[in-house]
Amino acid sequence: MPIFTSAEYMAILLSLKVSVVATLVSLPFGFAAAYLMTFRQFRGKVALDVAVNLPLTLPPVVIGYILLLLLGQKGFIGQHLLQPLGITLIFTWKAAVIATAVVGFPLMVRSIRLGMESVDERLIQAARTLGAGWLDTIVTVIIPLSFRGIVAGAALMFARGLGEFGATIVVAGNIPGVTQTIPLAIYEYTSSPDGDRMALALCLVSVLLSVVVLLLHEYLNRRIAKAD
Amino acid sequence: MNRIVSTLVVALACLLPVTALAGEINLFVAASMREVVNELSADFAVKNSGVTFKKNYGASGALAKQIENGAPADIFISANVEWMDYMKKKKLADDRSVATFAYNSLVFAGRPGVKAASLHDVTKLEKIAIGSPKSVPAGEYATEAFRKAGIDKQLEKKLVMAKDVRECLLYADRGEVDGAFVYKTDALQVAKSAKILFTVPQQYYPRVTYPMALTVTGGKKAEAAGFYRFLQSAEAKAVLAKHGFLVK
Numbered sequence: 001m002p003i004f005t006s007a008e009y010m011a012i013l014l015s016l017k018v019s020v021v022a023t024l025v026s027l028p029f030g031f032a033a034a035y036l037m038t039f040r041q042f043r044g045k046v047a048l049d050v051a052v053n054l055p056l057t058l059p060p061v062v063i064g065y066i067l068l069l070l071l072g073q074k075g076f077i078g079q080h081l082l083q084p085l086g087i088t089l090i091f092t093w094k095a096a097v098i099a100t101a102v103v104g105f106p107l108m109v110r111s112i113r114l115g116m117e118s119v120d121e122r123l124i125q126a127a128r129t130l131g132a133g134w135l136d137t138i139v140t141v142i143i144p145l146s147f148r149g150i151v152a153g154a155a156l157m158f159a160r161g162l163g164e165f166g167a168t169i170v171v172a173g174n175i176p177g178v179t180q181t182i183p184l185a186i187y188e189y190t191s192s193p194d195g196d197r198m199a200l201a202l203c204l205v206s207v208l209l210s211v212v213v214l215l216l217h218e219y220l221n222r223r224i225a226k227a228d
Numbered sequence: 229m230n231r232i233v234s235t236l237v238v239a240l241a242c243l244l245p246v247t248a249l250a251g252e253i254n255l256f257v258a259a260s261m262r263e264v265v266n267e268l269s270a271d272f273a274v275k276n277s278g279v280t281f282k283k284n285y286g287a288s289g290a291l292a293k294q295i296e297n298g299a300p301a302d303i304f305i306s307a308n309v310e311w312m313d314y315m316k317k318k319k320l321a322d323d324r325s326v327a328t329f330a331y332n333s334l335v336f337a338g339r340p341g342v343k344a345a346s347l348h349d350v351t352k353l354e355k356i357a358i359g360s361p362k363s364v365p366a367g368e369y370a371t372e373a374f375r376k377a378g379i380d381k382q383l384e385k386k387l388v389m390a391k392d393v394r395e396c397l398l399y400a401d402r403g404e405v406d407g408a409f410v411y412k413t414d415a416l417q418v419a420k421s422a423k424i425l426f427t428v429p430q431q432y433y434p435r436v437t438y439p440m441a442l443t444v445t446g447g448k449k450a451e452a453a454g455f456y457r458f459l460q461s462a463e464a465k466a467v468l469a470k471h472g473f474l475v476k
């Protein structure tokens with residue numbers, strides 16, 4: 001096992017940071033989208049469904065490119081919203097967070113929806129007849145009963161985030177110490193003549209992290225299943 | 229069901245002779261050579277009927293590793309000498325056939341309004357794109373030039389590393405960066421709004437060399453050897469020059 005230099009430790013830390021932040025930022029939005037799609041009837045529901053699931057089937061490079069077009073200096077959001085506010089996203093770790101959040105979003109929404117669909121409708125109706133408002137119902141009935149789905153969704157998105165490559169490399173670049181996450185560092189090492197050892201070592205780290213996250217995911221699932 | 233199976237069998241039978249064709253040449257070529265090699269192989273195919281090409285363009289390193297793992301290649305053109313040395317070390321290239329195919333030069337490209345006429349002007353800009361130095365040769369040459377010109381410390385925080393030269397140009401074209409260090413040929417072919425602002429003086433970086441070689445299997449094929457000779461002809465050199473490559 002070769003000893004990592006600070007650049008590799010930075011890449012590992014950055015991967016964790018980007019995934020954690022992307023997951024936390026997405027949770028409220030993911031919950032809202034899942035709630036709308038499970039409990040509400042409205043026009044354009046199919047459109048929302050397609051829009052939410054689109055990143056699942058689009059190549060991540062396309063997502064990265066679209067984000068670059070939108071958020072860049074000449075992009076619609078970049079020029080009219082971000083620049084007046086003095087925010088630069090492109091080529092910073094925040095761009096990596098956005099890319100990761102978009103790519104992982106469908107996975108999160110799917111899991112939360114599964115959790116919500118398992119909630120007994122009669123319980124929700126009972127809460128409403130007992131005088132609980134919709135917010136009250138969400139907090140006291142829906143969140144506790146779909147908690148498993150929420151945790152599973154967050155874990156899945158986190159795991160997906162650790163592996164995000166295609167969208168990140170376009171919208172955030174591959175800058176060591178700034179936007180270079182584990183997959184980007186691996187990519188760089190595999191395409192340099194003497195980088196095999198480092199690439200393999202980083203692959204090992206990547207595998208270990210994924211195994212730990214997936215085991216944790218499984219463990220939480222079982223604990224919550226038992227509690228039920 | 230039977231009909232589907234028989235259709236599939238016929239379809240497969242149609243595919244087989246193509247893969248076994250004697251006059252097929254497999255080219256593994258650095259991505260920055262795409263346009264010029266497309267033109268050269270088309271010229272060659274016109275003059276030599278029966279010869280077909282299978283072309284695989286990509287990063288030199290990725291190609292070298294594909295060949296190492298058994299991908300069928302007859303001719304390999306690398307964008308730098310290191311990967312050709314790697315091929316020689318692994319006994320994948322026919323040693324006697326290793327030769328220089330062409331040279332390239334490093335330029336700074338940006339949108340027309342950007343004021344930069346020399347390396348030192350670049351330090352006054354905000355953001356500059358280069359290829360990741362470890363994996364993109366153009367990025368390696370650029371960082372080498374920064375060191376030689378003594379501006380590496382000033383530029384450190386301004387650099388945006390892209391995965392290849394084309395991505396550098398995408399950033400420059402869209403104005404996401406003030407400019408990018410890329411090969412002259414890419415700036416000429418790919419850039420839309422970005423223009424070449426200045427050429428980096430040759431004394432600051434080693435010469436950008438594209439070595440080529442027949443692989444061990446390619447050396448045994450008459451068609452591949454024929455195309456290899458064509459690549460060294462005056463006619464091929466004229467095509468290279470037309471695309472902005474240097475031939476001596």
